Amino acid sequence: MPHETTKNAAGALDVAVLVSIGRHPVTGRTRRADQDARAVEAALALDHARVQLIHAGHHETDSEAALRGYLGMGFEALTLIEQAGDADVLPALTDALREAPPRLLLCGTRAETGEGSGLLPYLLAESLGWPIVTGLAEIERVEPEHVTLLQALPRGQRRRLRLRLPAVITVDEAAPAPRQSAFGPARRGALAVSEQASRPDTALADWTLEPARPRPKRLKVVKAASARDRFKAAAAKAEGGGGQVLTDATPEQGAEAIFKLLHEEGVLRR
Template sequence: MMRSIVLLSGGIDPLSGRPAPPQGEIAAIGLARSIGGAAEGLHAGGPSPALRLAAAHGLARVDCLDGGGNAVEALATYLATYLGADPPDLVLAGRQARGGEDSGMLPYLLAERLGWPLLAGVIAVGAAADGWLSVMIGLPQGARQEARVRLPCILVAHDAAPAPPFIFDRARRAELRVVPVAGPAPVAAEGAAEGDDRPYRARPRLIGASARTGAGQVLDHPDIAEAATVLRDHLRALGVLGPSRGASPDA
């Protein structure tokens, strides 16, 4: 039996402003339930009403990581350290969280941090055999493509993946468990210690103050020599180039 963990966010509906899990995360729960076995939720942050609404689609428990700091580091620490004796076979996520400055990069950064493979746009999950998992990827215009990925891995669900039904009683019975997670050591102080103080040094002036605004010349299909001469004279007028050797300062 496979063990799956679904990454959840404190989703906010963009129109009403009320708690609401993103469609992609609901689809990820549906993929986890289609595999069978134990499926749990995981959230980097404190408990929120959106987590219970997400659990109503088929999760009995959601672990909320309390430790602050970087969400990727908190999730990686939990998966690699706290679940070291019983790691998950599969981590699923939605395409993009909804509730703040969400870029959709978290699953990719987490996969890089853990060293796990990642597949995006997954619309269905098949059987696992010999450490490989068969999946179906949704493509534009309704096309489908079969793929295999080595376990453990991270799957990003397609928004069109079948969504499990909402059952209110599951939301009432779901356990939101707060798990303390030690964050990574701060690196700002170390970076500051490695630097050294330097006196202020004025940057070189790129454009002379005496350059005329709007000055220039339009050339229509010039030859190379003529274009080079006009460009050189214009850069000298702006103060970017100095006078040529042997020429007077006014040249």
């Protein structure tokens, strides 16, 4: 376990990872949340880092099994901020992070249970006054005051960002997959319970929660001035042809045509 060997090293980076209870999308059983596990993996990939796991929420048998999934990734303890079932965990988390502020805070983008609005990292960053960056792909370098990271963009692209510490970084599916959770360390790990006052989430109590129903699909409505246009649209066959076909062209002419199209679409890198 590399992070343990560096535990007492001077100048080690304090990293806290917020972990939550996940829910398997098919079976509905509790599990370690996928994005949070990726955040733990990203923290474990750091050199010279002291990684601490924090969970705030209701403590029961189901959730304990899920939390032990994180311990099984190679941790001896997890800080558990115990809250009531209907609590808003944000004030308790903010207080806990203010008391012992880490240099870097990692977490998943969205929870898999509850409201799952993905707002918690932003609210934490706002109340702590730290910068926040989403969509982490890889942490490249950690300096005493800055961290350089790659952010995942759509279409597999990456962007390099430099961020002032302390900071919040959220992790989504673009980060490397988490390691497997080992059973022995998961059993042996300890849950260090810390009590915090729990404040109920009054807004959530007013809302109606129900299992998601399928969204209605939009019908294809043809708006046309005349009956003839409507009929033409309804009877239209799938577009066949319409493309340009180059027969009897030399390879150079063909290549020139393809090059022109690629250039117009702007997919050729320089």
